[in-house]
Amino acid sequence: MKFVCRPRVALLFPTLLCACSLAGAQENRQQPTQTIRVSVDRVNVGVIVTDHNGHFVEGLHRGDFRVFDNGIEQPLTGFASIEEPAQVLLLIEAGPAVYLLESGHLQAAVALLNGLAKDDRVAVVKYAQAPTVLLDFTADKQAVEAAFAQLSFNLGFGSLNLSTSVLKVLKGLANVAGKKSIVLLTTGLDTSPSNDSAEAVQRLRTGDVRLLAISLTGGLRNPPPAGKKKPPVPSPTQTEQQFEQADQLLKRMAEATGGRAYFPGNAKEFNEAYSEIAQLVRHEYNLAFALAVRDGLVHSIEVRVERAQKLTANTSGSPYHVDYRQAYLAPGPR
Secondary structure, X not given: OOOOOOOOOOOOHHHHHHHOHHHOHHHOOOOXXXXXXXXXXXXXXXXXXXXXXXXXXXXXXXXXXXXEEOOEEEOEEEEEOOOOOEEEEEEEEOOHHHHOOOOHHHHHOHHXXXXXXXXXXXXXXXXXXXXXXXXXXXXXXXXXXXXXXXXXXXXXXXXXXXXXXXXXXXXXXXXXXXXXXXXXXEOOOOOOOHHHHHHHHHHHHHOOOEEEEEEOOHHHXXXXXXXXXXXOOOOHHHOHHHHHHHHHHHHHHHHHOOOOEEOOOOHHHHHHHHHHHHHHHHOEEEEEEEOOOOOOOEEEEEEEEOOOOOOOOOOOOOOOEEEOOOEEEOOOOO
């Protein structure tokens, strides 16, 4: 069954993500649909390389990377350069607190779209109690902006199941090949069952999806000027202590994947965060190596970049900073 996206229609999220359309097969209906299979015997690692000045290092090749599984070097069986298209899933909190921000964070998100490459694909998903797909992966950035305009918010005091929603999104993305990033726009407040938070961090740590989080609490902590909508007086679940806990959760989620968490306080900082995220997802190398052993255990990952030849004047003689996920969960014996 082929899915045709209609914004604002609630869908069965796992069915949508696993069926076919997130892989972007419907981008060109004239082309035959291709089935992409991801082998469990292959471990994928997204890698971002910067120099000591924070500049992205371009021009790296397969031979410039070394990868280690539990300290033992493994030969690379796959390599995708930064020129390969990225897939970015925007996961947006759609609760009452975000409604009060008057969608300024979504207007700033245009900076993210403008910074992406033409072939990069974007999907839009909102969540409160559960995730709902608004737009499937597409390279049409105007369609993404239109999905922003169609975003509706749940008013009143309801559930904000952040960790549970992240788990469902990860499940849907499990069989999607290529570079995958979740850009999470959220207050970080979480009403998920307590065990879901720890599980989400563990799944992120051992998965192949990079998570980049943007906190939306700056506008709630700093009241807007007179005449603007003002957030309500914080309830017991929205105290500064709760916001601090939310910040820590976002940091743990992002760091588990080699990603980053941003805490912008104004429109300028939102634009800067989105612009940097666009550069991050565009400058990701994707490595793959064969599974060493099926033992059902968590394995540590280490990636090194070693290149004797000079890259550019800016990176000559500079040590590299390498961001990547730190582990993976090996499947058990057959």
